[in-house]
Amino acid sequence: MSLTNITIIGGGACGISAFIELFLQLRIAKSHQKVSITIIEENKEVGKGLAFGTNQPGHILNTQADLMGIHFAEPQHFSDWLIEHDARIGNEVVDNQGENKAFTTRRLYGDYLKEQFEHYFELAKKERMAVEVIRATAIKVTKLKSGFNIHLSGNRKHSCDFLLLAPGTPVANNYPHLDKKKNYFGSPWPSSPILDKIPKNADVAILGSSLSAVDALMTLADNGYTGKITCYSPDGLMPRVQPEEQEMIECKFLTLKKLHEIQRNELRNPTVMEIFRLFMQEAEAYAGEKIDWDETKRTGKPADQLLKTDIEIAKNGGDALVNIPYSLRYASSEMWKWLDESEKLKFKKWLGAYWAVSRHCMPLVNAERVNDLFDTKQLRVVPELKEVVYDEKKKGFVLTCDEGRETVEKYVINATGPASSVKMMKSELMQNLAKGGLIEPEDAGGIKINTETMQVITGQKTYPNFYAVGHITNGLLLDVNAVWFNVKMIGNLSRHLISQIIGNPS
Known part of the structure; x- marks a missing residue:
């Protein structure tokens, strides 16, 4: 008897959470040996993608630990893990709001994700469930009579019965004409290209002033950069600052x-x-x-x-x-x-x-470091960015702001944040899915889904065996960059997907 295969594209926080919850619920229903789960992940390590694969100490989560648990209905699991592993975490925790509400480095959270995945992956194999990780990039998906065919890098293919898109936070493709220009960095992550190619004393331009830009600033500050840093953005707004003791208000009007x-x-x-x-x-x-x-x-x-x-x-x-x-x-x-x-x-x-x-505020520790950069006149923020082009004659990037003011910069880091609309997502997979009609862009951002079951919708049709989670659903769901929210949605998704395979267990 052939096994029903569930394939998850993406081995980041959402992909790991979905894998664990699907395994647990299938095992509890005693149906785990009738189903196989495949994870497709392009990075060497599951859990160590762009956001959480960083090695920079200044890349700090902007959400406190007690909301970062990877397990459905256990948002405090990560803060419990921190307490349990207190002896090994050293300076990776910034105690901004007390032990349970601490902020941690992204790299420590990546360690937590990797550890949780490896534990449940080995447990699934011990329980004789067929599970595998394919290390490849998913490029295209074609619909079969029953299920899907996934086209992978290296001219490989993989077929599945159920497909879950969990590709993580999509990098924005808002300056495609700059992509192949020397000294242009399309994202603050990973930081290694920036550190390898920008001299420590160089002036640097950062496109954006949001949390992604703060990460870029911390990369430069962590590594002793001494040149002038300028953040250029349309609105010039930086994230506000996470309070030391944030109050939960019982709202009376906006309810x-x-x-x-x-x-x-x-x-x-x-x-x-x-x-x-x-x-x-x-x-x-x-x-x-x-x-x-x-x-x-x-x-x-x-x-x-x-x-x-x-x-x-x-x-x-x-x-x-x-x-x-x-x-x-x-x-x-x-x-x-x-x-x-x-x-x-x-x-x-x-x-x-x-x-x-x-x-989505920045942790106080990073806010104070950014403030130091302002005080030493190393950093400035320029609003009303209109255009960025590369000028061959000037051998630099020309940034045009309000009233036509132009500045020439030699090094540019794009830290404008994740793409909201599908057309702006720098993802061959997402573009091919849209071209093939397997996903439909939502005007407010992301793709159309059933917000209760997380099934993908195109036109008037809901795909019964096709699901999506995370930032690619940003138009219909508001808090898609919050782990606790995505984990909650994954709980709904998992129950619905499993009921499609085994019915509703008593």
């Missing part, structure tokens, strides 16, 4: 209850403006006073001054504009689902940048 009242009273979904008004009520109730909302605007204000203020706010427990998004983390994705697509696009246009910098 699922309030939004559902709009649905049943108005027979429609809420609008962005209605949600923002509720947010304003919530913020003023938390602050205990009226807020001058014009003063909360951050665009156009110097990044160094904003950072100094944010550090002081973080040391005093945060403010309404940081603590409310943090407190909404378990409800925000459901709220997002209740917005019509046109309203999601309005949110991204009007409020997206502010949500991003307030919801």
Whole structure:
């Protein structure tokens, strides 16, 4: 009897979590010897992809440890693991909020992922389940009469019955004309090309000012770079700072209850403006006073001054504009689902940048290091970036900002963050899936899926044996760069996928 094969494309956090949960549930249902699981991973080590394969000590998780567990329904598993392995972790933990809520280096988290995967991979083999890792790059997928054929690097092919896309965070392809230019680095990760090719005393331009740009800054700072560093970005906004003791607020105005009242009273979904008004009520109730909302605007204000203020706010427990998004983390994705697509696009246009910098803050330890770079005049942030081109005559990159101001830079690191839309994803696999009609781009970003089961949707058709998880679902699900959220979605996905194979076990 041939085994039903489940193939997971991607051996990062999502892929590992899915593998473990699928194995556990199949084993508990005593169906594990009827199913095989294959993981396709292009890196040498499972769990050590772009984000978590780094060796830089300044590359720190921007989420506290008690939300980073890889196991379904156990978000605190990673913080428990840290306590259990206290003797071996040394300086890899930044105690920003107390032991359980500590921030750690990405490389330590990569060690945790690798260890969890290896343990359950060996356990699956011990339990006589057929499991394998294929170290290759998935390039293309074709639909078979039953299942899929995956085209791999090295002219190899692999067929499967069920397919799960978990390719991780997609690198942006927003400057394709620069890709093959000398001294252009398309991503801050891995850091080795940057360290190998940029002299320590060189001036460096970083495209972007978000968390990815902070990682690029930390790479340069960790390795003793002395040249001037300039972050160029459209809005000039840096992430806000994670409070030392962040307060979970019990929201009274911006709640699922309030939004559902709009649905049943108005027979429609809420609008962005209605949600923002509720947010304003919530913020003023938390602050205990009226807020001058014009003063909360951050665009156009110097990044160094904003950072100094944010550090002081973080040391005093945060403010309404940081603590409310943090407190909404378990409800925000459901709220997002209740917005019509046109309203999601309005949110991204009007409020997206502010949500991003307030919801996904940088750890205090990195904020203070960035502040030091500002104080020594080594770092500056330039807003309103319009264009980047390479000029052969000037033998450098010409960056055009507001009012046509041009600057020539010799070294450029693209740290603009992950791609939201499919067309901007620097992934041959994703582009081929779109061309082949196996995925359909969502206007708000990512691909169309069933948000309850994580099955892929194209047109009006839901693929019964095709699933996706992680950042590639960013348009329909809001918190896709949060491990705890993806793990929660993987729990739903796993139960649904297994029920497709063995039915609903009693």
